[in-house]
Amino acid sequence: MITFILNNKTIKTSEHSGTTLLDFVRYQQRLTGTKIGCREGDCGACTLLVGTLSDDTMEYQSITSCISPIGNAHGKHIVTVEGTNLKDKLTTAQEAMKANYATQCGFCTPGFVIALTGFALSNSENNYSNAIDAISGNICRCTGYKAIEKAAHQVVEKLEHQEKNSFKWLIDNGFIPEYFESIPQRLKDIESKDLNQPKGKYVSGGTDLYVQQADNLIDNPVHLIAEKEYLKGISIEDEICTIGTNATVSDLWNHTELNSILPNLRKHLKLVSSEQIRNMASLGGNIANASPIGDMTIFFLAFNSDLTITNEKDEERSVALNNFYQGYKTYDLNDGELLKTISFKLPTAQSFFNFEKVCKRTHLDIASVNSAIHLSVENGTIAEAHVSLGGVAAIPKYLHDTSAFLTGKPLTSETILEANEMLQKEISPISDVRGTSDYKRLLARQLFFAHFTELFPNHFTLNDFVQYA
Known part of the structure; x- marks a missing residue:
């Protein structure tokens, strides 16, 4: 029995665990403020909040419910726009949208309101940049984004004196209704044991599977693994970072130590997707999806990462990520096996990492070409190099x-130009909706050069590669 709190109501349902949360909310509970838009997680009209109780503290994150299985709501607090409503007045987020004329047809408005409410509930710093990040996965087709940005700015101004993690302050200042204070205890009272699940397709966040196979997953058994503790966590020990495959991009984003070691980490992760998807999608799913342009796969390839694979008998084996893929959508993973961890050696003071991506939409878009590089440089010589590219092969x-x-080569423009010739021989892009093969070769070359101009701005400029510009 799937059990969770939906707004202020405890839900117990025997609904198929692969049913999307969006369909349950709209069609079973008739909470129609949550809209059906793209059904691919791209537009944000179906945005909900998911509250998780952790060490007596509630943590809320926004998600796109159209590609989230209802089974992942087990033991959680799910909040729709109706669940944020106050009696006889607008919430702070709703008032900001109204005061700044940030809505016309209103179709997208509930998603924006929920995303901004999630920002207020989050542990992120209360600044305008983070507020814009919070709504990066929400699309409006008629109002114009400047009005919505002004609404976000108004929310930030009201949050300036917020007491962090204080439901009381948020309630007193009109962000959320009073019942939120009762949620932690009510979740403790819910019997949230693991669901009894039949054997079926493994699903973690579901952000790609539900785009491709929603009907199949709704009608057939699924085995949800998003809450499996042995697949979670990020640890750093002996200069090795080990990440559970259930970890999300947001887990990397929020990891203090990792951000101190990789100061540009958030800048790179912003290119990966919207905040809603960063909150949902598992890193293991990104790798197992085997997309030729999987952003985090390209990211971890450049770190020369290793995978730990486990099976139903708890037997484990390791494989280098750069040897994992065998062909288009095929890889070294047997029936009954799961990816357990991703591990890589942390950068040192002499090493440099960069990630680049070209796509048509800044947030939440599939790359035309993406690339990452990790270099170790000693006394002007490249001691170690790892380069990865997406969108240029199967x-x-x-x-x-x-x-x-x-x-072993000197870090010079001549070396980089020669390396590009080698790179062009290694790749074999094809023409598709994201560009011709020639265009992708051009992007691969320019992103490769961009790594060096970004990492070594005092050594290289685009003029050093002007013959290729």
């Missing part, structure tokens, strides 16, 4: 030859 491409060529 698999997420680790450039074995280019990486080997760079290793």
Whole structure:
């Protein structure tokens, strides 16, 4: 029995666990403020909040409910726009949208309101940049974003004196209704044991599977693994970072130590997706999806990462990520096996990492080409190099030859130009809706050069590669 709190109501349902949360909310509970838009997680009209009780503290995150299985709501607090309503007055987020004329047809408005409410409930710093990040996955087709941005700014101004993690302050200042204070205890009282699940397709966040196979997942058994503790967590020990495959991009985003080691981490992760998807999608799912342009796969390939794989007998084996992929959507994973961890050696003071991506939409878009690089440089010589490219082959491409060529070479423009010649021989892009093969070769070259101009701005400029510009 799936049990959770929906707004102020405890839900117990025997609904198929693969049913989307959006369909349950709209059609079973008739909470129609949550809209059906793209059904791909792209527009944000179906945005909900998911509250999780952790160490007596509630943590709320926004998600797109159209690609989230209802089974993942088990033991959680789910909040729709109706669940944020106050008696006889607008909430702070609703008032900000109204005061700044940030709504016309109103179709997208509930999603924006929920996303801004989630920002107020989050542990992120109360600044305008973070508020805009919070609504980066919400699309409006008629109002114009400047009005919505002004509404976000008004919310930020009211949050300036917020007491963090204080439901009372948020209630007193009109962000959320009073019943939120009772949620932690009510979740404790819910019997939230693991669901008894039949054998079926493994699903974690579901952000890609539900785009491709929603009807199949709704009608057939699924085995939800998003809450499996042994697949969670991020640890750093002996200069090795080990990440559970259930970890999300938001888990990386919020990891203090990892951000101190990789100061540009959030800048890179902003390119991956919207906040809603960063909150949902598992890193293991990104790898197992085997998309030739999977952003986090390209990211981890450049770190020369290793995978730990486990099976139903708790037997484990390891495989290098750069040897994991065998062909288009095929990889070294047997029936009954799961990806358990991703591990990589942390950068040192002499090493440099960068991630680049080109796509048509800044947030939440599939890359035309993406790329990452990790270099160790000692006394002007490249001691170690790992380069990866997406969108240029049938698999997420680790450039074995280019990486080997760079290793041991002086860090000069001549080396980089020669390495590009090697790179072009290693890739084999095809023409598709995201660009012609020639265009993708151009992007691969320019992103490769961009790594060096970004990482070594005092050594290289675009003029050093002007013959290719």
